[in-house]
Amino acid sequence: MESGFGVQRRAGGGSPAVGASQRRRKMPPRAADFKLQVIIIGSRGVGKTSLMERFTDDTFCEACKSTVGVDFKIKTVELRGKKIRLQIWDTAGQERFNSITSAYYRGAKGIVLVYDITKQETFEDLPKWMKMIDKYASEDAELLLVGNKLDCESDRAISRQQAERFASRISGMRFCEASAKNNFNVDEIFLKLVDDILSKMPLEVPSRELSNSVLSLQPEPEFPPELPPPRMRCC
Numbered sequence: 001m002e003s004g005f006g007v008q009r010r011a012g013g014g015s016p017a018v019g020a021s022q023r024r025r026k027m028p029p030r031a032a033d034f035k036l037q038v039i040i041i042g043s044r045g046v047g048k049t050s051l052m053e054r055f056t057d058d059t060f061c062e063a064c065k066s067t068v069g070v071d072f073k074i075k076t077v078e079l080r081g082k083k084i085r086l087q088i089w090d091t092a093g094q095e096r097f098n099s100i101t102s103a104y105y106r107g108a109k110g111i112v113l114v115y116d117i118t119k120q121e122t123f124e125d126l127p128k129w130m131k132m133i134d135k136y137a138s139e140d141a142e143l144l145l146v147g148n149k150l151d152c153e154s155d156r157a158i159s160r161q162q163a164e165r166f167a168s169r170i171s172g173m174r175f176c177e178a179s180a181k182n183n184f185n186v187d188e189i190f191l192k193l194v195d196d197i198l199s200k201m202p203l204e205v206p207s208r209e210l211s212n213s214v215l216s217l218q219p220e221p222e223f224p225p226e227l228p229p230p231r232m233r234c235c
């Protein structure tokens with residue numbers, strides 16, 4: 001004998017009874033609990049795009065084209081029992097794009113400031129990037145300094161201690177070294193940053209309140225409205 005449940009499904013015009021696995025497949029995916037934006041900044045060629053692409057797609061490009069303006073990737077991560085939709089903004093290192101990239105600082109809850117451990121000038125540029133942060137970023141944004149290209153240890157120009165000293169002078173700034181090429185510390189960079197952001201958020205407030213909370217959701221639309229959609233890559 002057919003169950004009432006089954007009869008109702010067919011009477012509604014649907015197809016013959018579906019199996020449990022098909023029903024499961026039709027369930028919409030759980031929505032993200034939070035949306036967070038993180039921005040990657042630093043001088044040209046330090047590996048900003050490479051870090052983003054290693055984290056989001058687990059790929060590495062030996063001969064990447066320079067970023068023009070901004071690019072972004074999205075990755076969903078689960079931390080502290082919450083599903084986070086992480087939007088990562090990758091900015092051009094060239095100064096001529098500063099007027100475009102600066103518009104993306106304000107919405108960022110986390111900022112990854114990258115230098116290349118083999119290139120002195122990229123470390124010397126850090127105060128210039130700090131000025132950009134002071135001018136355009138939110139005061140409560142989490143800051144992480146990353147010395148990239150750790151696989152090139154034999155060409156190292158900046159010691160770990162030098163970078164640690166720099167970071168220690170900036171309130172709340174964390175520091176780590178990484179290699180996008182060797183996939184060393186890359187997940188850790190982004191997950192630690194998100195974890196630090198979450199640690200300061202009221203995660204347990206009811207979801208209705210969260211939708212109005214400055215801390216929970218970044219303003220929509222995800223592109224600053226006055227700007228065209230992000231860039232392509234050039235040579």
Ligand SMILES: Nc1nc2c(ncn2[C@@H]2O[C@H](COP(=O)(O)OP(=O)(O)OP(=O)(O)O)[C@@H](O)[C@H]2O)c(=O)[nH]1
Nearest residue numbers: 044045046047048049050062064066067093180181
């Ligand atoms: N050896 C080594 N090379 C890397 C690493 N990360 C990036 N590169 C190389 O460095 C070059 C620049 O990398 P990008 O990721 O394009 O650098 P970027 O900071 O996004 O550059 P701009 O877009 O010009 O600001 C590319 O040739 C990469 O292959 C790394 O961890 N190790």
